[in-house]
Amino acid sequence: MARVLRTVLYRRHVESGARFGPFAGYEMPIQYQGVLAEHRAVRERAGMFDVSHMGEIRVWGPRALSLLQGLTPNDVGALAPGRAHYSALLTERGTFIDDLLVYCLDPEDYLLVVNAASRERDLELLQRAAAAEDGGVRVDDRSDETALIAVQGPRAAEIVADVVGAEAAELRYYSFLRDHPAEDQAQRLVSRTGYTGEDGFEIYTPPERAEDLWAELLERGRDVGLMPAGLGARDTLRLEAGMMLCGQDIDEETTPLEAGLSWIVKWKKGDFVGREALVRQRERGCRHRLVGFEVEGRGIARHGHRLTVRNAPDCTGPVTSGAFAPTLGRAIGIARVDCGGGPPPPGSAASVTVRGREIDCRIVKLPFYRRPKAGV
């Protein structure tokens, strides 16, 4: 059996009363106080997540840009230093190997943030591509030298401003700062990004600084009601925000077009792995679609249940994510339905079978939840 990994913040989680569970080879905090309380804290105040299990891969050198342009569908050339974007690694069939963030440190230096479960595979793929570049690009796995803390919620900015530096609060969405001048020697990167649908920050830090940083954030956040939050709340938050979970909603059988993520595909930037298949799919239409649905009857649709659109019995498929949505007070989900006759329009009546019982659902547009615009 493979050894179970722990992040450098394990002791902090134990101190905070975490309940742990296995995730991508790690023993991760699933919840502390409870999923509902942590979910609410992030929506109303602030929550803090240890996501140090995520992989960080540095890709750098004179050929780094062209390598990444050829491997990912989004336009890396459009990224200015200090900016990041959401993208993917795709198969030749245009389906997801992984979804990821690309940070542009400078035009010859990029940081890829990838899912823990696919880190090894991503790394291998990148290294193989780099080997063909004749020394023009290097690929370094920085995952073990990087801890990652996400601070999310409407009060996150003031907490991060005090602990990390006031400039962090000035960051635009999907921008980042590095090597903060107000700080000591530690290499650190702070971005205004997240996976919750709220305003928030992700702070990449050397592991030896992580425990202190966690404690400082917790202390500073105390009076605004910041709570440590586990992967349980992270999952309900991202689902409400309509964000896909790689390996569950999107996988090697799903393309960005089927997942409603065509905005990460930049058709005019030149060739990339999977482009040809995606061009064909764009012309012929998608056979599957990921659709959002709300449960109207009593019950909760879960991963693996089957959703069927009423009046279109061919329009059916497995629920890929399903949970009770704390902010909405009802169950929601994402399903991967066949749709030869086009995707089911929002408002379509559907049903899902749970423990032998048919429960009424309705197809809805993603996301389920959109945060209120800041009153600035």
Add this chain to the structure above:
Amino acid sequence: MIPDDRLYTAQHEWLKVEDGKAVLGITDFAQQELGDVVFVELPAPGQEFAAGSEIGAIESVKAVAEIYTPVAGSIEAVNDGLEDAPEVVNEDPYGEGWLVCLRLAGEGPPDDLMTAAAYEAQLAS
């Protein structure tokens, strides 16, 4: 802390038998393992069940747990209050968070149920 006025199953349910009836619920350990309960599916009164059969389910945010009856019987009453306040299962699993009341079909509870002390020993092991 585990009430000694009732019996327990290895699946972390409790059963309180009185006057040919049995009230069924889940233990404090079970509610902690489940986390925040957000939905409870209970059978209709009058429905009959064999011992060991599934009679409903408890859904938390992150998981679902089936409810089994360790005794044969018909549903005498269900805890309707859980429809609007499923969190009571977390808050008071041995009291207000009871699930169903069964009218026993047979003589009494089966022998393989545990006393509070035996259940506590199972939890500790």
